[in-house]
Amino acid sequence: MASAAIPLSIDQSSFQVLDKIEGQFCNEEVFIRLLHFWEARNFKKGNVLMGVELLLLDAESKAVQGFISANRLFRHEESLKRNSVYKLKKFMIRPAKALYRVSDHKNTICFTDLTTMISVVDCEEKIPTQKFRLRRFNDFATIADRDYDLFDAIGQLRLITGDNLKSPTTAEPPMEVAENRSKDRVFLHLLMQDGQTIRVNLWGDIAGAFRATWNTSFVQPTVILITTVNPKTIGGAVTLNSTSATRLFFDTDVPETAELITSIGRGAGTTPTVTTASSAITKYEIVTIAEINQFLQNEPQVVVSFYCIGTVVDVLGQSGWNYVSCTSAGCNAKLGKTETSLYCATCKKTNNVGVHRYRFEISVRDKNGDVATFVVFDTDGRNIAGRNAADVLNESIQSAGEAARHEIQTTPPECLRSIVGRTCKFQIKIKEYNFTASRQTITVSRIVTDDATFDALPPSVSNAPLAVAETSVKKRSTPPMGSGTVPAANQPSVGDPTANTVTIKTGPEEYDAGKPEKRPRVEN
Numbered sequence: 166m167a168s169a170a171i172p173l174s175i176d177q178s179s180f181q182v183l184d185k186i187e188g189q190f191c192n193e194e195v196f197i198r199l200l201h202f203w204e205a206r207n208f209k210k211g212n213v214l215m216g217v218e219l220l221l222l223d224a225e226s227k228a229v230q231g232f233i234s235a236n237r238l239f240r241h242e243e244s245l246k247r248n249s250v251y252k253l254k255k256f257m258i259r260p261a262k263a264l265y266r267v268s269d270h271k272n273t274i275c276f277t278d279l280t281t282m283i284s285v286v287d288c289e290e291k292i293p294t295q296k297f298r299l300r301r302f303n304d305f306a307t308i309a310d311r312d313y314d315l316f317d318a319i320g321q322l323r324l325i326t327g328d329n330l331k332s333p334t335t336a337e338p339p340m341e342v343a344e345n346r347s348k349d350r351v352f353l354h355l356l357m358q359d360g361q362t363i364r365v366n367l368w369g370d371i372a373g374a375f376r377a378t379w380n381t382s383f384v385q386p387t388v389i390l391i392t393t394v395n396p397k398t399i400g401g402a403v404t405l406n407s408t409s410a411t412r413l414f415f416d417t418d419v420p421e422t423a424e425l426i427t428s429i430g431r432g433a434g435t436t437p438t439v440t441t442a443s444s445a446i447t448k449y450e451i452v453t454i455a456e457i458n459q460f461l462q463n464e465p466q467v468v469v470s471f472y473c474i475g476t477v478v479d480v481l482g483q484s485g486w487n488y489v490s491c492t493s494a495g496c497n498a499k500l501g502k503t504e505t506s507l508y509c510a511t512c513k514k515t516n517n518v519g520v521h522r523y524r525f526e527i528s529v530r531d532k533n534g535d536v537a538t539f540v541v542f543d544t545d546g547r548n549i550a551g552r553n554a555a556d557v558l559n560e561s562i563q564s565a566g567e568a569a570r571h572e573i574q575t576t577p578p579e580c581l582r583s584i585v586g587r588t589c590k591f592q593i594k595i596k597e598y599n600f601t602a603s604r605q606t607i608t609v610s611r612i613v614t615d616d617a618t619f620d621a622l623p624p625s626v627s628n629a630p631l632a633v634a635e636t637s638v639k640k641r642s643t644p645p646m647g648s649g650t651v652p653a654a655n656q657p658s659v660g661d662p663t664a665n666t667v668t669i670k671t672g673p674e675e676y677d678a679g680k681p682e683k684r685p686r687v688e689n
């Protein structure tokens with residue numbers, strides 16, 4: 166129920182405070198400040214709005230999380246204003262959830278049909294204007310990947326990577342990058358007060374908010390406070406990820422940032438380096454399959470690329486190995502069949518000339534022994550097979566006869582199986598459908614090299630026991646695919662260049678990542 170704000174002379178003794186509320190329902194009035202509110206959506210169910218989450222602060226500076234379900238939102242929607250003060254009564258008290266906590270309070274407040282939330286003025290000074298839960302590098306490292314608490318971080322901006330950023334250090338013009346990478350992410354290095362540098366991903370709208378402040382500031386900020394971040398281990402490094410609840414504060418916005426500015430002093434030497442996302446394309450994080458799965462469960466729905474190193478253990482047949490593709494320039498879409506013709510849904514036109522292209526699934530196992538299904542497309546397929554999908558198809562049908570056409574079309578040919586046993590560095594792309602798919606397949610943008618080793622991976626900092634890697638040497642009969650064309654920068658930078666297989670011991674079981682044949686082993 167939206168009510169006009171009423172001036173109020175506060176007699177604090179007539180109000181209840183959060184810590185003194187008992188029972189499951191509160192009939193008394195609580196005097197609170199609405200610090201922040203944000204939408205709670207269910208990514209798994211078509212992004213449906215579940216309700217609005219609130220962060221509330223009382224007169225004793227105790228913060229609590231609140232929730233208004235979507236069906237009750239109409240009563241309060243219009244009166245919700247960040248940083249306003251309200252008197253709130255007739256609400257449910259529930260134990261705080263264990264995951265994704267944004268306050269320390271043991272309870273949360275749930276709005277019911279009876280709840281009233283009435284804006285009050287002239288008494289703002291009675292409640293503090295902010296409350297943060299700041300943590301340092303080691304705190305985040307300890308709780309990474311657990312999803313319990315979403316704490317706040319503060320630090321000095323040292324590196325900013327993203328597109329369309331006004332850049333004080335380079336003269337590069339802003340550039341548009343394929344797939345709206347520019348819109349989806351800003352990547353930061355933040356120097357924290359304990360002297361450690363932490364990596365930060367700002368996603369979606371939060372990346373947009375950062376870009377807006379950065380580009381419109383006359384003096385570009387040197388200090389940032391980022392609230393409600395989720396620490397994840399990505400590519401072996403602790404990385405803070407923005408959430409839908411994240412807010413950003415810069416330089417003199419709040420006392421905490423102003424204090425940090427004063428302590429480090431403004432001036433030379435504190436200007437962060439700014440690079441474009443496109444220049445960072447060679448700096449994708451290398452992730453494990455477990456990290457991909459975690460990413461899909463926890464991150465906002467974005468298109469993003471990673472590297473993943475894994476050994477191909479099989480070429481899968483269940484989804485065939487080729488498709489009939491559109492031939493329009495730049496279009497690789499699968500052509501659909503109508504009664505009499507072929508139709509491209511992407512180009513929205515009939516296209517009766519189709520071409521067979523590779524699309525096949527492989528089973529990939531990473532250094533931890535986790536397995537995922539990757540999808541390989543035409544360019545890599547041609548590299549592996551040494552010829553076009555159409556040629557493979559025609560040759561097979563010529564030698565086996567027209568009667569075998571169906572089986573040939575659906576069974577992966579031997580020439581594709583040459584990838585089995587290879588340890589590859591894959592550039593993979595997480596797409597929107599990955600966040601909702603029931604059968605998970607990961608798109609391979611390209612196979613960077615089929616001659617990768619696991620020892621190029623950074624050491625893991627997670628709590629899982631570290632795998633012990635020992636390299637072994639074997640002769641290879643064929644040169645690595647695309648060798649000589651892969652830029653040196655993309656090759657693993659660590660390890661014995663003559664070693665192309667790695668045996669990883671995980672406890673009593675030995676995982677052999679190489680080809681199955683016997684080979685001499687050289688102890689590391």
Ligand SMILES: [Zn+2]
Pocket residue numbers: 491492493496497498509510511512513
């Ligand atoms: Zn097309």
